[in-house]
Amino acid sequence: MISLSAVLVAFTTEMKQEDRLSILPKIILHHILSRLPEKDAARTSVLSKAWADTWFTFPILSISDNKFTGWFPLSIDDVKRKRKKFIDYVTRTLSRFCDQGLAIKECKIILNRFELHYMSKHVDLWLKSASGSGVEVVELCLPCGPNYIEEGHGKCYVLPTGVIEAKSLTKVVLKGGIRVDQAFMNQSIKFFSLRVLSLWIVLLEDEHAIEHLISCCPFIEHITLKHCSVLSPGGGVKLMKSLSMHGLPKLKTVDVHGIQEVYIDVPSLEYLYYCHDVLNAPYKIHFDSCRNLKGLDLFSLEGNTITDKWFLELFSKFPFLERLKFVKCTMSETINISSVQLKVLELSGCHNMKEVNIDAPNLLSCEYIIDTQHLEPIISFVRSSSKLKVDVQIYIDYLDLGNLKEFLQNIKPENVLTSLSLFIFELTEDEFNPAVFQVSSPPPSVKHLHLHTFPKKETLYSSLLSILLSSCCFATISMRMHPCFCSREFIEFFYETLMRRKDDCFCSSSDTNCWWHGLKNLKVAHSMKIDENVDFKTLLESSSISSTPDISFRLEF
Incomplete structure (x- = not known):
């Protein structure tokens, strides 16, 4: 490239x-x-x-006040001076397009540093200028402001009605403390050009404002709604509670966060992303009529348990489903996933599972992300493709590393695991007895280990290496040389220990030899590229000044 x-x-x-x-x-x-x-x-x-x-x-304008202020604190006089400079620059730029009759395809305005009550009238003019220049994409990003939920509309920017009425608009993205006034809901105009609507932390007049707005977009294809709020009748602000979508023959993607009840009757829908994440509140999501669904991502469904029966019904309802993703969802203890169509599966931080049986012969990618409290499940791939890549990420306490081998042995068949990523948290104890981790049976094979973080105490290096090398047999091992990830001292220790091989291995007193005895050669690479003419010390020096300091060890048997 x-x-x-x-x-x-x-x-x-x-x-x-x-x-x-x-x-x-x-x-x-x-x-x-x-x-x-x-x-x-x-x-x-x-x-x-x-x-x-x-x-x-x-014709693509991206305007941000950060470019004028930077991220460091400013004095009051500096803020005033830079605010005026910023306003003059944006006004002059937009005037140039208007005066010369030039089209503006995209207009993105990001305000982070200047207080909104000084900027709102200028933002009004900028948006109206862009709308008059045939703008197709409008993106407005504003800070929520302090106490946004409590103080509500007092901290919000009221979007001018004329902006969203622009007939040329194909995409509207609104983020932050923005209020969509009731005036929008009274319009009879159909937004025939609008294809993408994305609202983040936007304040609405009432619960049905979004539904009315969407109904005026017959050709809408993508809708994103994240943590939008509505004005309460008695004053104040509350999160939007319910959403209903129907019709919309062109709609392909819906991404909803923070709405408790969602009803979708859109047969054309292909991708649905739903995140509940409302504390101590039940949720309902109904999308049974979306028979053409290809992808389903569910986040933070921790109230109701997703059962084995739910999975059985899922694939019969949605015969074209190719992608499934679950993040922080409560599952039943045994899950059976059976689908000829499924190609991508991700399970991340899901609770209660003890056994997962996956019968998906066309599955290409399976990602399993867990923490140290959930090293229990037996994961079996009943039928699998030769192209299947299984990636496991584990966030684990050092004290629980002794369970790593048993967990990996519970992934069946043994040769299916492609990569293992470890994030190892610091210890409170100082020592471990390496004898605990002596080899009693051949460890499972893993193609690649990526060691993201590790204990910083040098007294633990030996036992850490003993645990890792007795838990798995790796083809490649990679680390990122950085004080927050893997230090140079650990990488040097790792290399020197591997080079000694069977002279001083961790199974020297065991009846069963570890795979270390079969290690014939060790090659070191920087960012997965091997240079036969550069030795380890030189490579380490070059990595210390590299912007991507990945060190990889390739083991040959």
């Missing part, structure tokens, strides 16, 4: 020779800029007058 810097160098080289790029149609030059990050796109303006003009007419 060509780096962005290489692209810019190529631009410069071309221009020094024949400047052939500059004579391309502006629509093509704009397309080139749209494929670059904003910072790199802006840098092209210094290449030539043609490229400067291309940048100044680039």
Whole structure:
């Protein structure tokens, strides 16, 4: 893949020779800029007058006050000065587009540092200017403000009615302390162009405002609603409690967070993401009519138990379901997942499970994320594809590492596990007796181990290595050299210990030899690239100054 810097160098080289790029149609030059990050796109303006003009007419505007203030605290005078500079810059930029009759395809405004009551009238003008220039995408991101839930609309920016009425709009994203007024609900206009609607922490006039707005978007394809609130009749603010969607023949994706009751009657729906996460409140979600569903992601369903019967009915209701994801959901002790169609499965932080049987012959990816309290389940792949990749991530206390081998042996068949990622929490105890972890049976094989974090005490290095190497047989082991992840001292200890191999291995007093005795060679790589001519010390030095300091060990038997 060509780096962005290489692209810019190529631009410069071309221009020094024949400047052939500059004579391309502006629509093509704009397309080139749209494929670059904003910072790199802006840098092209210094290449030539043609490229400067291309940048100044680039119809994708991303406006953020952070670029003017930075993240450090400012004095009152500095805030006033930079606020005026920011306002002048944005107003001048939008005026240039309006005065020259230039189209604005996308307008993104992010305000984090300047107080909203100073900015609201200017934001009104900016949004109206963009709407008058044929804007297709509007994204407005504002801070929620202090005590947003308690003080409600007093801290909110009221979105101008004319913005969402723009007939050219295909996508609207609103995040933060924004209020959608009742005026929107009284409009008879149909938003025929709107394809994407995304509302995050937005305040609405009443419980049915969203339903009314959505009903006016017959061609909507993607809807995201996250933690939206409504005004209470007696004053104050409460989270939106219920949502109903029906009709909407083009709707493909729904992403809902923080709404207790959701009813969806949309046969065209393909992807549903639902997160309950409302403390001490029951939830209801009904989507049985969405027969074309391909992907279902459920988060924080910790009230009602997801049972084995639920799974059995799920695949009969949704014959095209290819992707399933569960995060922090309460499951029954035994789960049977049987589907010919299923390709992607993720179980993360799910409680109560003791046995999971997966009969999915076309499954390509299975990700299982657990913590130290849930190292119990027996996971069996009854039928599986030769292309299946099983990835396990474990957040584990050092004291529980002794259970790692038993857990991995409970994944059947033994050769199905592709990668293991370990996040090991610090110890309160100082020592472990390596004899506890001596080899009594051949450990399971794992293609790759990624050690993310480890205990920092050097006195624990030996026992940690003993536990890991007696728990699994790895083809590759990778670590990130960083004080917060794996230190240089640990990586050096790891390498030197492996190089000694059977001269001083951890099973020397056991009747069963560990796999270490079969280790023939050890190769070290940086970011998974092997350089046969660079030794370990040199590689370690280069990794210490690298932006991606991954050290990998490849074990040959």
